[in-house]
Every structure is written in C-alpha cells, then in structure tokens.
Amino acid sequence: MGVEPDVISDKMAQLRAQYALKIDDHGNHLQALIKRLDGADAAVRGEILKEISDACHKLAGSGATFGFPGVTAHARDMEQMCIEGLKTDFDLGQDQGFSQRLEDLCLRLRQASAHQSPPPGKAPENIPSSRPQLHDSTRKKVLFVMEYTGPTAMQVLLEMDHFGFEARIIGHPAKLLDDLQNNGCVDAIVTGLVFNNDEGVAHAAIEKLRQDPVYQDIPIVVLTTLENMAARLAAVRMGVKAYMVKPVDMADLVDVLDRVTRRSQTEPFRVLIVDDDESLAYHTELVLEAAGMKTRVTADPVNIFEDLDEFSPELILLDLYMPGCVGQELAAVIRQREEYAGIPIVFLSGEADKSKQLSAMEMGGDDFLTKPIHSTHLISSVRIRVTRFRKLRSFMLRDSMTGLFNHTSTKQFLDTEIARVQRSTEKLAFVALDIDHFKNVNDSYGHAVGDRVIKSLARLLRQRLRGADLIGRMGGEEFAVIMPESDLDQAVLVFDQIREAFSEIIFHANETQFHVTISCGVAEFSHHRSATQVSDAADKALYAAKHAGRNQVVKASIQ
Amino acid sequence: MSFAMVYGDAVMNKGELGKILYVEDDPDIQLVAKMALETIGRFSLSVCSSGQEAIDNAVGFAPDLILLDVMMPGMNGPATLTNLRAIDILHATPVIFMTANVMPVDVAHYKSLGAVDVISKPFDAVTLAQTVQEIWDRCHGR
Numbered sequence: 001m002g003v004e005p006d007v008i009s010d011k012m013a014q015l016r017a018q019y020a021l022k023i024d025d026h027g028n029h030l031q032a033l034i035k036r037l038d039g040a041d042a043a044v045r046g047e048i049l050k051e052i053s054d055a056c057h058k059l060a061g062s063g064a065t066f067g068f069p070g071v072t073a074h075a076r077d078m079e080q081m082c083i084e085g086l087k088t089d090f091d092l093g094q095d096q097g098f099s100q101r102l103e104d105l106c107l108r109l110r111q112a113s114a115h116q117s118p119p120p121g122k123a124p125e126n127i128p129s130s131r132p133q134l135h136d137s138t139r140k141k142v143l144f145v146m147e148y149t150g151p152t153a154m155q156v157l158l159e160m161d162h163f164g165f166e167a168r169i170i171g172h173p174a175k176l177l178d179d180l181q182n183n184g185c186v187d188a189i190v191t192g193l194v195f196n197n198d199e200g201v202a203h204a205a206i207e208k209l210r211q212d213p214v215y216q217d218i219p220i221v222v223l224t225t226l227e228n229m230a231a232r233l234a235a236v237r238m239g240v241k242a243y244m245v246k247p248v249d250m251a252d253l254v255d256v257l258d259r260v261t262r263r264s265q266t267e268p269f270r271v272l273i274v275d276d277d278e279s280l281a282y283h284t285e286l287v288l289e290a291a292g293m294k295t296r297v298t299a300d301p302v303n304i305f306e307d308l309d310e311f312s313p314e315l316i317l318l319d320l321y322m323p324g325c326v327g328q329e330l331a332a333v334i335r336q337r338e339e340y341a342g343i344p345i346v347f348l349s350g351e352a353d354k355s356k357q358l359s360a361m362e363m364g365g366d367d368f369l370t371k372p373i374h375s376t377h378l379i380s381s382v383r384i385r386v387t388r389f390r391k392l393r394s395f396m397l398r399d400s401m402t403g404l405f406n407h408t409s410t411k412q413f414l415d416t417e418i419a420r421v422q423r424s425t426e427k428l429a430f431v432a433l434d435i436d437h438f439k440n441v442n443d444s445y446g447h448a449v450g451d452r453v454i455k456s457l458a459r460l461l462r463q464r465l466r467g468a469d470l471i472g473r474m475g476g477e478e479f480a481v482i483m484p485e486s487d488l489d490q491a492v493l494v495f496d497q498i499r500e501a502f503s504e505i506i507f508h509a510n511e512t513q514f515h516v517t518i519s520c521g522v523a524e525f526s527h528h529r530s531a532t533q534v535s536d537a538a539d540k541a542l543y544a545a546k547h548a549g550r551n552q553v554v555k556a557s558i559q
Numbered sequence: 560m561s562f563a564m565v566y567g568d569a570v571m572n573k574g575e576l577g578k579i580l581y582v583e584d585d586p587d588i589q590l591v592a593k594m595a596l597e598t599i600g601r602f603s604l605s606v607c608s609s610g611q612e613a614i615d616n617a618v619g620f621a622p623d624l625i626l627l628d629v630m631m632p633g634m635n636g637p638a639t640l641t642n643l644r645a646i647d648i649l650h651a652t653p654v655i656f657m658t659a660n661v662m663p664v665d666v667a668h669y670k671s672l673g674a675v676d677v678i679s680k681p682f683d684a685v686t687l688a689q690t691v692q693e694i695w696d697r698c699h700g701r
Binding site: 011012015018019022054057058060061062063064065066072076278282 | 585587588590591594598630658659662664680681682683684
C-alpha cells in the first residue's frame with residue numbers, strides 16, 4: 001500500500017471540504033421535516049419520523065469518516081429518538097417536547113459541523129512521544145468580543161487567554177453574523193451595548209442572532225457602563241445570560257464565562273443496566289442514551305463486579321427477578337463492597353406489590369420504578385439520583401471553594417498513583433506550590449479578595465494542566481499537583497509557564513490593581529523511594545524557591 | 560457456523576484479493592471508499608449505487624469480494640445478498656456488510672445471513688483497505 005501520504009491527505013481534505021458544505025443542506029432538510037411533525041396526524045408523523053430516521057442513519061454512518069464525530073454522535077441520537085418514537089408510540093401526538101428535543105439535537109448537529117477533527121495522514125506528528133501539550137482534549141473556548149474600540153476589548157483579549165479562552169475582537173455589531181460564519185464555532189459572545197453613542201446597534205445585532213437557527217443559542221454576556229433598569233430589562237428580553245457593569249473584575253468575568261459555557265462539557269452520566277431480558281434492557285438503554293447518558297448492559301449478575309470496576313457506573317438499574325439471584329440479594333452483595341456502598345441502586349420491575357417493593361429497598365435499593373415506565377419519568381428519575389450522587393461524592397473528595405481535590409484525597413491519589421507507576425517505567429512528577437505573600441493580600445484587601453486570588457489560581461491550574469493531572473488544594477494558599485507521564489524537566493517547563501501566566505493576571509480591589517506570584521517545588525518520583533519522600537522533596541524545593549526570592553520554579557535535589 | 564461450513568471449500572483455494580464489488584447508495588461515502596480502496600488499497604473497484612445495479616454488474620465483473628451497505632432504498636443489503644447468492648459464480652464470494660448498526664445482536668444477525676464480517680460505519684478511510692484485507696486473510700486461514 002505504498003501511496004504517497006500527501007496524495008491521500010490532499011484528496012481526503014478535498015472530500016472533507018465537499019462533505020462539510022453539504023451538512024448545512026442536510027440540516028435544512030431535517031429541520032423542515034421536524035417542523036412538519038407538529039400538527040400532523042399519527043400516520044403522517046410515522047412517515048416523517050421514518051424519513052428523519054433514515055436521513056440521520058446516513059449522516060451517522062458518514063460524519064466521522066469525514067472528520068465530524070459530532071455529526072455522527074448527534075445524528076445517531078436523532079435516529080434513536082425517532083426509532084424510539086416509532087416503536088413505543090410514547091411520544092406520538094402527546095409529547096409536545098419531542099419535536100423540540102429533536103430540533104435541539106438537529107441544531108447541535110449543525111453546530112458540530114464546525115468541529116472537524118484533524119485530518120489523517122499527519123497523525124504521527126501529533127502523537128506526543130513525551131508529555132502531551134497543555135490542556136489536551138479540551139480545546140480553547142472561543143469568545144467573540146464586540147466592542148467598538150477602547151482598552152476594554154484589548155484587556156479582555158489578553159487576560160482571557162490566561163484562562164483558556166481565545167478571544168477574538170470583532171469591530172462592529174452589524175458584522176456579527178458574517179464574522180460568526182467565518183469563524184466556525186464560538187462558545188460565547190461578550191458585548192458592550194453602546195457603539196458610537198448608539199444604543200440600538202447591539203440590540204439589532206443580537207435580535208438578528210436570535211433568529212438565526214444555527215447561532216441563536218450562543219450565550220451572550222453584556223459588559224457595559226449602562227446601569228439602569230430599562231437596559232437590564234431589555235437585555236433579559238434578548239436572552240442575555242449575564243449583565244455586568246464596568247469596571248469588571250476579570251476573575252468575575254471568567255467565573256461567568258465558565259458558567260455560561262459549561263453546558264456541553266459535563267461528563268455524560270454512566271448507568272449500568274442489569275436485566276436478563278435482552279429486549280427490555282435494550283429499550284432502557286436506548287431511552288437513556290437518547291437522553292445523552294452512557295450505558296452498559298449486563299444480563300449476567302455473576303460478573304457484576306467486573307462491570308462495576310471497568311465501567312464505574314454512577315447508578316445501577318436492577319431488574320428484580322433474574323435467573324440465579326434475586327435483585328435485592330444482588331443489591332446487598334454490591335453494598336458489601338465499601339467503594340459501592342454509596343452508589344444509587346434503582347430497581348426496575350413489574351412487581352406491583354408494595355410490601356415486596358419495600359423489602360427490596362431494605363436490602364440497599366434507593367428507589368423502585370414499576371415497569372412499564374414512561375421514558376421521561378425514567379430519564380428524570382435517573383438524572384436526579386446521579387446528580388445528587390455526583391454532588392455527594394464531590395463533597396467528600398473536593399475542596400468546596402475551588403472544586404479541586406482536598407488534602408486527604410490528594411494524598412490518597414499520590415499513594416495510588418505511585419503504586420501504579422512503581423510497576424512500570426512511567427515517570428511521575430509531583431509539584432508543591434504556594435502563593436507568594438498571600439498574607440499581605442488578605443491583610444491589604446480583605447479575605448474576599450484573597451479568596452478570589454485562590455480561585456483564580458485554581459482555575460488557571462485546571463485550564464493549563466491536562467485532564468490526567470490531579471490538582472489538589474492542600475489548605476490555605478498551598479496547592480499540589482500530581483502529573484502522570486511527566487518527568488522533572490517537563491513538569492518544570494509546564495509550571496514555569498503557569499507561574500508566568502499567573503503573574504500577568506491583574507486583580508482589582510479597592511479601585512487599585514495588583515499582581516500576585518507563585519513559587520513551585522518540583523520532584524520526580526523515580527528519584528525518591530516513597531510517596532512521603534517525593535512530597536517532602538517537593539516541599540523542600542518549594543522552600544528553596546521561597547528562600548531564593550519567590551516567583552520561581554525550583555527542582556528538588558536528587559537523593 | 561464457520562465460514563467453510565457455509566461456503567464449502569472452494570473459496571479456500573482462492574488467491575489474492577484483487578477485485579471488490581462495492582454497493583453503496585450514498586455518493587459521499589462512495590467517494591471516500593473509492594479513495595480508501597483504490598488509492599490506498601490498490602484494489603480494483605466496481606462501485607454500484609443500488610442492489611439492482613450490483614446484480615446487473617456482478618457477473619461481468621466477477622468480484623473476489625463484495626462490500627455491501629445494509630441500509631439502501633429499494634433493495635436493502637440483506638435482500639441484495641440473497642439475490643447475489645442466487646448467481647452461480649457468486650454463491651461462495653465472501654460478503655462484508657457495512658452498517659451503522661453494530662450492536663452485537665445486529666452483527667450476529669448479519670453473520671447468520673451469510674456475511675463473513677461486518678464493518679462499522681462511520682469507517683476510518685485510512686484503515687479501511689487494511690481492514691478489508693485482514694478479513695480476506697482471515698477467511699483464507701492466513
């Protein structure tokens with residue numbers, strides 16, 4: 001198969017470009033079909049659903065081949081929704097939300113056409129031999145900053161970069177839609193309200209945006225000097241997500257932007273379905289996956305711990321009657337393992353006898369859903385429990401102010417990570433860091449400002465480090481980071497960049513501005529013998545950094 | 560059910576994979592597959608846009624292997640397969656289904672219809688030829 005890779009990648013690029021152009025047509029076609037659903041009678045609805053389902057099947061089967069995995073994912077969701085609608089009849093005619101949800105998915109599909117994965121053929125260069133680049137997997141979020149002129153735009157542009165946002169400034173609101181079309185995916189828009197003393201232009205641009213099927217959902221944050229009820233009300237009516245009055249602290253703005261752009265970035269819920277009836281399990285799976293959850297089905301309770309360990313579900317849906325063992329026995333067995341004592345277990349069964357239901361709950365079930373269950377009921381029942389489970393778990397593992405891991409869990413992670421790398425040749429770096437002269441910040445500007453500084457550092461760490469790195473707040477202004485697959489030099493390089501980025505952030509308090517710096521000590525596990533030793537070494541290096549004048553990264557001495 | 564049981568031993572003696580009959584109604588997918596199989600894989604390809612077209616062309620082309628999309632308007636993949644099997648020279652030609660439905664239960668179903676394997680869609684254009692070659696090799700006990 002000896003063809004020049006360039007020939008192939010050129011040809012592939014050409015095919016991808018052709019395909020990309022057609023996604024819009026497909027989207028228009030689908031949207032037109034969805035619109036016809038409402039008000040149509042059952043027979044016609046069935047035909048339309050079939051047509052949508054077939055069209056989506058095609059898109060699902062082609063999207064990722066052309067580098068649009070998002071198109072495949074959303075098309076598959078749409079197809080499943082239609083199949084579900086056709087099969088169970090549960091939505092036909094009754095559920096007004098059905099076509100709305102379908103339409104939402106369709107819009108997401110169109111938006112996904114902006115996220116093309118990198119072309120093939122150049123893969124070898126992209127596979128990192130050593131440490132992967134910063135914030136892998138999460139691309140920078142793109143911001144549009146609409147501000148006619150002035151320092152605000154430049155300031156936002158420069159500072160947002162530190163927090164993982166790529167800000168692009170566009171000149172005049174009238175050009176908004178054109179610019180959006182040229183820029184592909186935009187995560188949020190930051191805009192002023194007054195341009196050249198004209199309050200109307202921004203309004204007009206936003207109104208126009210709201211009518212555009214592709215871009216109407218982009219969150220908008222208003223940044224303005226106008227502080228009056230009429231302006232705020234007008235903003236709310238335009239669907240503005242946040243209204244901030246200048247002067248705005250960048251940390252507050254980043255908080256708001258994090259919040260309004262988070263939506264798509266939450267991890268899907270993971271649900272384990274234990275049911276020996278294949279078709280019922282498949283149905284449950286379809287319903288939950290159509291709602292964006294990840295599922296795994298097992299028909300055999302004997303291997304349940306394998307499924308639990310591999311899939312690490314956040315909820316278990318358990319059939320009450322299975323061959324070999326009864327649901328409540330299985331629940332009791334699962335509960336015996338300490339790490340699964342808290343996982344929500346929901347029984348799903350045709351058992352209508354209340355007393356039997358209660359006895360099942362006594363053995364460790366959290367809820368009892370009676371089959372047949374309405375899909376929306378099942379979805380919300382699962383969603384509520386998983387959300388609560390996540391919250392509870394994060395209270396146990398995380399620091400409430402920053403959302404980073406707390407002292408205890410960080411130490412535990414260090415132990416388990418070291419146990420893991422001891423069995424391999426993998427390198428692991430440990431970093432201790434501390435905010436310089438933090439007491440002065442608190443004393444001069446108050447604790448509220450001090451907290452903001454800590455939160456900013458936490459956010460910067462999260463955005464600059466990879467998903468695999470474990471970040472902990474060890475208490476006060478002290479932090480620690482465990483970096484798998486990283487050696488001493490790589491960790492120093494990364495933290496030098498973080499140190500520099502943090503020192504450039506401007507904090508505002510009492511109408512003054514100030515900068516804060518950090519010091520870091522870096523150690524590599526292979527140079528030390530135990531978790532305690534590596535963390536002591538990093539602490540010593542941190543101490544040396546402080547001693548040498550702060551605002552620097554120091555390597556631990558090798559023992 | 561093993562491959563040999565279904566198709567007899569005739570196929571076991573066949574040589575290299577050269578000619579592939581490819582049946583797919585989506586013109587976009589046709590283009591990528593053409594590139595993947597002709598340019599990268601260096602196979603000789605006959606592309607058909609429908610089951611009927613495949614049946615009309617199959618005898619003249621005498622493929623070594625058939626790649627068949629499952630979901631097509633009119634005659635779908637499984638129906639096309641049945642019709643192709645009725646043609647003398649094709650009764651033992653290995654057929655691979657291509658489909659977006661790759662639940663284990665679906666795969667088992669397609670294999671029970673006589674497919675040697677199933678390639679999931681969306682496929683990776685860079686590795687498609689390799690995948691097809693591997694399936695071919697496996698069919699021939701290599």
